[in-house]
Amino acid sequence: MSDLTREKLNQAAAIVAQSEADVWLTFVRETSGIADPCLPFLMEGGLTWQSALLVSKTGKKVVVAGNYDLDGLEKSGDWDETIGYVQGIREPLVDALEELIPVSVASPKIAVNFSENDDKCDGLTYGMFRLLESYLARTRFAGALISAEPIIRALRGRKTATELAAMRGAIVETDRLFAEIAERAKPGITERQLADFVHAQMEVRGLGFAWEQEGNPIVNCGPDSAVGHSAPSSLALAPGHILHIDLGVVQNGYASDLQRCWFVGSEIPEAVSRAHAAVLGAIEAGFAALRPGVSGWEVDAAARSFLVAAGYPEYLHALGHQVGRVAHDGGGLLGPCWARYGETPYWPIEAGQVYTLELGVAVEGHGYWSLEDMVVVTETGAEWLSTPQREAWTLPV
Amino acid sequence: MSDLTREKLNQAAAIVAQSEADVWLTFVRETSGIADPCLPFLMEGGLTWQSALLVSKTGKKVVVAGNYDLDGLEKSGDWDETIGYVQGIREPLVDALEELIPVSVASPKIAVNFSENDDKCDGLTYGMFRLLESYLARTRFAGALISAEPIIRALRGRKTATELAAMRGAIVETDRLFAEIAERAKPGITERQLADFVHAQMEVRGLGFAWEQEGNPIVNCGPDSAVGHSAPSSLALAPGHILHIDLGVVQNGYASDLQRCWFVGSEIPEAVSRAHAAVLGAIEAGFAALRPGVSGWEVDAAARSFLVAAGYPEYLHALGHQVGRVAHDGGGLLGPCWARYGETPYWPIEAGQVYTLELGVAVEGHGYWSLEDMVVVTETGAEWLSTPQREAWTLPV
Structure with missing residues (x-):
């Protein structure tokens, strides 16, 4: 270091x-x-x-x-x-x-x-x-x-090549954990068991936590799970559920912060695939608006209005935050002009900054479909650091 | 919890x-x-x-x-x-x-x-x-x-019975680690190796660190080792050395903070036994002065003047600090009235507070002889939480 x-x-x-x-x-x-x-x-x-x-x-x-x-x-x-x-x-x-x-x-x-x-x-x-x-x-x-x-x-905010390389490494490890989760997630497994499994794998690989361990990963099984920063519960995964994971690891001093979703069952209901398309589309609308010189609130607005136009309620948080040594790395925010964000949504975006793009929607009777990816701002726009989840994945019943 | x-x-x-x-x-x-x-x-x-x-x-x-x-x-x-x-x-x-x-x-x-x-x-x-x-x-x-x-x-400051019990538990674990260190410490072993050994044992037992891992334990082998908060070095233990360890662990959310010393060799030189007696005597002078209502600086002065009267220079820190969730737990200090301590040496001592009593002296050609114990203030005086090191211990050559 x-x-x-x-x-x-x-x-x-x-x-x-x-x-x-x-x-x-x-x-x-x-x-x-x-x-x-x-x-x-x-x-x-x-x-x-x-x-x-x-x-x-x-x-x-x-x-x-x-x-x-x-x-x-x-x-x-x-x-x-x-x-x-x-x-x-x-x-x-x-x-x-x-x-x-x-x-x-x-x-x-x-x-x-x-x-x-x-x-x-x-x-x-x-x-x-x-x-x-x-x-x-x-x-x-x-x-x-x-x-x-x-x-x-x-x-x-201005990440050096060394910092970007460390974050790419943390993303690779996170994707690996998502793949292992998908293998293990079967009906009957609880949120707590999935989180414990992730913790055990992280310990083996010497990975740190991008935010407090208690709520990392966030695991939501189905429609009755509490959405937010709370700890995984004893709720068990069941057919028809959405499994939602929000996970961030630290490797070589730098963090990842990604969200993935799966539907439990081979037949994806119309409501779930519609939700996936809206969430992915809103994230891509944010990505398209991201470039040096614009303000964070403009990028948030691009995603937010896409989602609302698709018939979903606004998400009650910012579209994205910077990532670095920790998941919430401070600096300018891709967020709405709400009081609690202070001036951060007005700060101009600069090349070299790393942001998340994240949002979700509730799907009645199934759960919470929310995705999150990481991007780096370039001289002319932005580049994906993680590979977005373009499909609504399924898990076997 | x-x-x-x-x-x-x-x-x-x-x-x-x-x-x-x-x-x-x-x-x-x-x-x-x-x-x-x-x-x-x-x-x-x-x-x-x-x-x-x-x-x-x-x-x-x-x-x-x-x-x-x-x-x-x-x-x-x-x-x-x-x-x-x-x-x-x-x-x-x-x-x-x-x-x-x-x-x-x-x-x-x-x-x-x-x-x-x-x-x-x-x-x-x-x-x-x-x-x-x-x-x-x-x-x-x-x-x-x-x-x-x-x-x-x-x-x-006012420790409950649950808090005191947790600290007694942390002290038991620390004594156990000291005993294991004494078994392992042979000429040729480096400060770094001793620290790594302690870290491994702490991990096995699920113990936390009472201060940052990098300088916990502090390990000093002989007269050339840097005294202070720095990390263990590649210096090796040798006959005639003083081995000094400052170690604090956390168990059930509460900390210990203790120092022990050993002389490497069967014949303890006069200068080392004289140092041990002066250090122990000064700590006991502090202990005798400790009771509710007196100010921390008075307790420090009792130990400090004992040490100076025994012919040693003053220690360049406070006699003691409170211990709780971490080693340096804040509140009133048993310290001299120096600017950097602010008002803390003036705050009155209260029953239920837990303090360290710690000080050391340099012994030319041998190293740093420093001891530290923990006490709880009672209604009428104080009680040892740890068992003071009353003898100058030796390690085999």
């Missing part, structure tokens, strides 16, 4: 150089508890005492940390300077800022990790923000704190 | 009733990324969209969460009311507060999770704090936010 960390850290320096900030400051403590989502892009491992990771406009990388945390940071070779302390961080931190930001800068800007819109840009806790403000009071950096949101979303 | 969650949730209601807050509000989103350390005391599993967990002064427990997250919360039976939403949390959240806080309350106080002093009370990110402030603007709750630090440190 070391090369990847260096690759992202250098990308970060290039992004800071283009930003309005003089320094990007990640301020953390006890990262085994609350880990700023930016940390894995800056270093491997964790930090215990209050620590500041600084990337300056000029490309200089400096870290200030407790003396017991310095060893690993020094050995990484990634930092131009590593500064230790014992009693308090204030003085060495202010000194480091003094050195990184020339006195000639009239109104210094220090970007820190907070955002109303994007949880992945919001790793700074309020207590730590207050501490930082108190440290900078009565220095020339008082009032200098701005949001690092634009820096972080560029860094997370 | 369900009974324990209920036990702590009820304890929380009792603590809120005694506090100056009308409501304790835990405000989270995408907890698979940044999980407020309070969450495991309120519920099992995670939450995806913006969610508010409310515990009122009158003991009422209400949760407002995205519609896909409601199912598990309802099923838990722990919440008097579960309120879902699709587009935005503002309206249902303000409505819930309106219901929980009578209009007769002239200046309402809503405790939220931020703290400069204690990372375990600081789970609210700055972006989420700003969102919350914007939701409460132009309501009668504008300006009502206060720190929940006193609530959270009481809740985490």
Whole structure:
């Protein structure tokens, strides 16, 4: 992982150089508890005492940390300077800022990790923000704190070749699990048993979870299963059911997030094949609208209006989210302009970003037909990373 | 774990009733990324969209969460009311507060999770704090936010019988691992190999890590090993070395954190036995000073001055921290009044709290002799949870 960390850290320096900030400051403590989502892009491992990771406009990388945390940071070779302390961080931190930001800068800007819109840009806790403000009071950096949101979303969003390769690998493993599920899924098997089977296979192959294990995979057998983020239940698969799986794994530090559906029985009812066609068509409508420069809500609207025109109710979530180190990787969203999404549906789409395209419909008496695929934005449009499920698959009775 | 969650949730209601807050509000989103350390005391599993967990002064427990997250919360039976939403949390959240806080309350106080002093009370990110402030603007709750630090440190600190039993279990497992290490540790074995052995044994027994796996256990072979939070190296154990291990496991959701030392060779040098006596004596001096009502810095000072009087330099950390769900469990600290510890060394010690007592000294030419034990504060003093290492142990050459 070391090369990847260096690759992202250098990308970060290039992004800071283009930003309005003089320094990007990640301020953390006890990262085994609350880990700023930016940390894995800056270093491997964790930090215990209050620590500041600084990337300056000029490309200089400096870290200030407790003396017991310095060893690993020094050995990484990634930092131009590593500064230790014992009693308090204030003085060495202010000194480091003094050195990184020339006195000639009239109104210094220090970007820190907070955002109303994007949880992945919001790793700074309020207590730590207050501490930082108190440290900078009565220095020339008082009032200098701005949001690092634009820096972080560029860094997370613009995938490097190494990151894309890792995600392709995670997708291959997910497809393999889907094939194994299809072999095993027979009437009588419960949601819980299917999930346990997937967990066992993932452990054998050393795969991580793209979101919490408890609800990963999501397994829905038939019309009585709860749709959402809840844990698999004791409901058993039966003829006439739709089996719906939402699964995301992590391999080499990067995630997949895919949904597949099967009908239990050889004769697919008209209502199910109609649902499949509508869902697939809506996803393809979203795919067709996806290209650099458009806003996420426009892509969502393309899929949403296709589905509504096909006679189905709107889905109550976004069409797609970015994927990276985790399934929900933050940044711009392919979503409707609802309050809870903040500004994220308005952020322009960029080449190199990886999105899911996902939606589903309820089919009365059968269950929930929902599909999800992954795409990468190219200079002119988008490319599938996963292979969409073009047919309504069946499982033997 | 369900009974324990209920036990702590009820304890929380009792603590809120005694506090100056009308409501304790835990405000989270995408907890698979940044999980407020309070969450495991309120519920099992995670939450995806913006969610508010409310515990009122009158003991009422209400949760407002995205519609896909409601199912598990309802099923838990722990919440008097579960309120879902699709587009935005503002309206249902303000409505819930309106219901929980009578209009007769002239200046309402809503405790939220931020703290400069204690990372375990600081789970609210700055972006989420700003969102919350914007939701409460132009309501009668504008300006009502206060720190929940006193609530959270009481809740985490005052261990129930179930929590203490779980920690005793974790200590038994840790002692077992120490015994296995002693059998395996022969000259030639590296720090890395010892750590890998411990990891393998922990996996077999289903034990978790009380802090990040990379530096858990800390293994130091001899005088050239880096003391601190760094990962085990390729240094090999040799005759005349001190072997020092710092290990913490998690069992049934609760942690241990213990240090043990061995001298490699049958003849313990005078310098090593003198170091052992000084370290053990200092820890016992701390133990003797520990009782409800005194401040943490006084306990630290008892141990620190014993060590200095014995002719050794001060240790560059705190004598002890609280232990609970993780090794560094927050709350009051048995530490010196250094800036980086904030107010935590001043907080009064309470019965039911669990602390480590830990310190070490460098022995020239041999290594680092450091011990750590765990104690619970009683009504009149303290009780050992672990059995202190009273002898300087040896390993065969």
